[in-house]
Amino acid sequence: MSLMIRWGRGIALAAALGALAGCSSMRSADRLFGLITPYRIEVVQGNVVTQEMADAVQPGMSRAQVRDILGSPLLTDIFHEDRWDYIFTIRRRGTEPQQRRVTAWFEGERLVRLEAPPLPSEREFVDSIDTFKKPRREPKLALTEEERRALPAPRPVPPEEAAPPAAPRSYPPLEPSAGG
Structure with missing residues (x-):
């Protein structure tokens, strides 16, 4: 082979190895050459269920009452009609990804139990996704x-500085008189 072909190869x-090294460092640092940050889409799926919402749901409630409090379930299955799954996932830049699963179990039209991991309060949830931490x-x-x-104690007002009572004011009529 000629020297030119060897140099070209x-x-x-070298360019291919440099590109591969650049790709791996871009994934770890989320930056290209330390200057450019690629856009990452925020992914939010499902229903946010907070501790306050879970506390409001009580056994014996109807399906409609549970739906009013928690919203429509993300998953309903015709093979498991007694089960509603509320699944929530969020991936937001600058915060830790979150995933939770809350399951409502029914017998007929009445709620039997609600299975949930430890849920955050509304304030804790907002703080966990707030990227503008002030x-x-x-x-x-x-x-x-x-x-x-x-x-300091209030300063007493001497009687001579006290304002005299205001005289009653007279105002012109709002509507013109009949004669004029």
Whole structure:
């Protein structure tokens, strides 16, 4: 083989190896050359079931009542009509993927039991998918006794500074008089 063909094959092999190495590093770092981040679609499937929702569901409820609280089940099976499956998955950039399965068991039209893993509260769920983590500061609505004592005493208003009572005001009529 000629020297030119060997060089060409060597360059092609080096380029292929470089591309493969670039692909593997792109998966691990989610960045191309440390500058460009490819777009990743957020995948949300199913029904979010929180602890508050699961607590509201009680044995003996009708199917319609369970549907009102939890929503329509993601899976219903004609071979297992006594079972509704609520499956929830989410993959969102910057957060851990989540997957939960809640199963409602019925006898006829009445709920017998609800099987669920430990579920997050609504606040915990929102915090788990919030990618814009801002430090939450709850507003302070009341002072402690110590803070009240530390406040300066109100300044008494001398009688000469007090405003005299206002004289009653007269306003023109809203509608013109009949004579004018």
